[in-house]
Amino acid sequence: MAKATNRIKAPTQALRVQSRDEVEVAIKQLGDKQRELQRLVTYQNDEITAITASYAEPLQVLKNEISHQQQAIQAWCESHRDELTQNGKQKTGYFNTGEVQWRTNPPSVRITKADQVIENLKTLGMLEFIRTKEEINKDAILLDPEKARTVNGIAIKSGVGEFVIKPFEQDVK
Template sequence: MGETVTGPARKPAPLRVRTPDQAAAVVGRIGAAQVQLSRLKASLDVAVAQANLAYENAAAPLRAAIEADTELLRGYFDANRSTLLSGGKKSVALSTGTIGVKRTTAKVVVADADALLKLLEEDRKLRRFIRTKTEVDRAALLAEPKVAVTIPGVSIDGGDDAFFVKPLMVGTP
């Protein structure tokens, strides 16, 4: 199994911070723990990258074999389609699986969206292909919170002071 990673022995934190020196010590402990966390994360990232590389190396020949065999089957299927798909069938069952055809999902491809939009706007009969979206402008409400809170169903959350600790990151990887 892998190595167990443990941090340096820590003395228990005082129940209350009473002096600036005690506060500085606690911030220092937080910073040291953050450095350890970032090192652990970097180690994890390396392990994940190595696992992904090993997977891709092992998967590449399998993907190539699947692609080659699929093309072999496609050649057989295309050459014998009329006999394989008699009676309006879309697939044929074999002893090891099924081969067949299925209709793919249609999609619209637009080369130049701005030019198309202009064309649709100019032709009254084609305007039905334009979508107009109406939605609440939350940024505008937040910009005027005193007015916004007078509107039924609107409240402003947050905007309070939030405590933070930002240790000096000494010795980061």
């Protein structure tokens, strides 16, 4: 689990005039609230874990029963498929309580080691199976922003300042 950060980031804002003592008190209160929030999240997760565990067995029993019932229904329907689909004229079999359907998923392509496949396609001259993608190089634009600004459609947004508050805390070891 990733360690929760205690930093609060916010866009830079004009602050009301406050004394140093008031800011120190506010930072302490902020740290207190962050720790209380983390405690509540931990309690919530503990309760969710307990609830999940209490439902695990009955859910598994129902999943198993559903799976067995689906298999029995499918076995009967497969052996009576011609009757249910009017000798293959339709893909659906109708019952008073529901219907069953035979569907064929469209073909799909699975690639392993894409770099090697691309090299193999190039070697075999099968370039029609390789897609070339054009995209804008934003890194190059940031390297020459003045030139890039002359192109319609390019706007360069300057970085936003951040104000960060970090209450002091001890890490539990």
